Amino acid sequence: MNTNTAPDFIRARIAADLAAGKNDGRLVTRFPPEPNGYLHIGHAKSICLNFGVARENPGGVCHLRFDDTNPTKEEVEYAESIMRDVRWLGFDWGDKLFYASDYFERFHAYAIELIKMGKAYVCSLTPEEIRAYRGTLTEPGRDSPYRNRSVAENLDLFARMRAGEFADGTHILRAKIDMASPNLNMRDPAIYRIRKTSHHRTGDRWCLYPMYDFAHCLSDAIERITHSLCTLEFEDHRPLYDWFLDTLGTPYHPQQIEFARLNLTYTVMSKRKLLQLVHERLVDGWDDPRMLTISGLRRRGYTPAAIRNFCELIGLSKKDSRIDMGVLENCVRADLDENAPRRMAVLKPLKVIIDNYPDDLVEELTAENHPKRPELGTRQVPFCKEIYIERDDFLEEPPPKFFRLAPGREVRLRFAYLVTCQAVERDPKSGEITALHCTYDPKSRGGTAPDGRKVKGTLHWVSARHGARAEVRLYDRLFLSEDPEADKAVDFKQNLNPDSLTVLSDCWLEPSLGQGAEGQNYQFERQGYFYADPASASAAKPVFNRTVGLRDTWAKERGRD
């Protein structure tokens, strides 16, 4: 699918490193999520990169490492969902599962080393004071009054911090770097803060926890990661990443390389905002099919292959960009077109009575499961005098180029018969069309007339006497504007699309779809791809989620008037 064979700048660099014999020819990457939320499509890009690069190179390895250094935000539920999602996407970390929290003792030892070198100190300023001392983007910061505490005093204080003698926020351990650095990250950044919170893995063993900048580079070094790939916003953390490792003289010094994170139109990607949508119940949980989380996409009916292909297609660079949602949609269409079995389902039913069809006759007609893959076989679909067709497939006054059903017009019922509309039945009060009367050509069984006459329109249908009733959920984009976060003055939730979910509860499925379809992808012919919602398996009637509609040039044509 991706015809552009040129490697991206990261793969090119890795290839060069490998060719130059760097890192003894090893290649080790890592995917380092914080277990503070569910994975989304943006993480998929990183997962495909890190695991992909490892898979592509002989001997390459990718670690899954939980960056669990902040117990106030992290939960096991998240860690579990992350593992499930990475696996579902088709990647395997083997026995390379790590937790930053497993290194807490080593981090602590490194911190003490820093103190002994005179490169770290306990600062007892309040958070507000620290901010004031930090200076601004254009003014240098000022040294903390605690900056010159003796090594002995720092050691003592740090020990007492660990022992739990101090309350949250009263002291932190800081690196002693340069309060005048133009890079704010270098103005004596925090290394350890006190958090009397129990951790999802270490319980109450610790009351002080390392900061990201300290923990991440050390974790990478401990695991002997060769290429530490992260997003652009960490670019100006790289000097700090390098400072810690150089200052401590770790046996190994990984290379951090940054790339642009994924943005998509009509959605938000930050975990913080997704969490808000979940907590404020604006969506139906992390796996709401409108969410661009991995679990949401899964429940929507996306396939791992489609997501992987998408990640490959969009490329990799350092340029801020926003990918059109249509690209993602095309990727599932492509996968499902090839792999999803076809079925017929009527979403907005209109009854059709075939007047010249025997009252009690039921015929089992043969329908192919996939037009291009005969090996996927056929199925039998019952046909009788009363059927449903799609309301949109009939128009009393058809406009030009409309070649579906209309009074006096003949169309084909897919895999069945040619029928001609003879009369319209309507509600005398409302005038609403309640049913159509048609006649069929008995000689057109299967869908072709022996005289070879052509009909332009083919409609899908379901037997009104045999079909299974179902609920179908149609999803539209979650937000109204391409970039819901564009206007910083407006809450992004103001941009939510009120019509992002449409529930159709009077849908009719061909009988083969009535039960046991959960977790299956189908194409409902002429409509789109649908996924039998596993979360609704116990509902009274089957529930199908629309993954994505078929490309609809007729709708486009209509949209022009």
Add this chain to the structure above:
RNA sequence: UGGGGAGUGGUCUAAUGGUAAGACAGCAGACUCUGACUCUGCCUAUUCGGGGUUCGAAUCCCUGCUCCCCAGCCA
């Protein structure tokens, strides 16, 4: 008027001093028992602007502009 990044068709990505390529979108058509799929053709960039070096510049130099990130005891 600090620091770090980035600017190539509508959108992504490639071309790494040798004369702008691919994909998606769009448009037109062919095919069709899915107005799908597939196929064909077309369209859109003198590469953010301005200078310079060079036989030759998207690539190198100078200069200007625009956008993104950084002032958490978040990651």
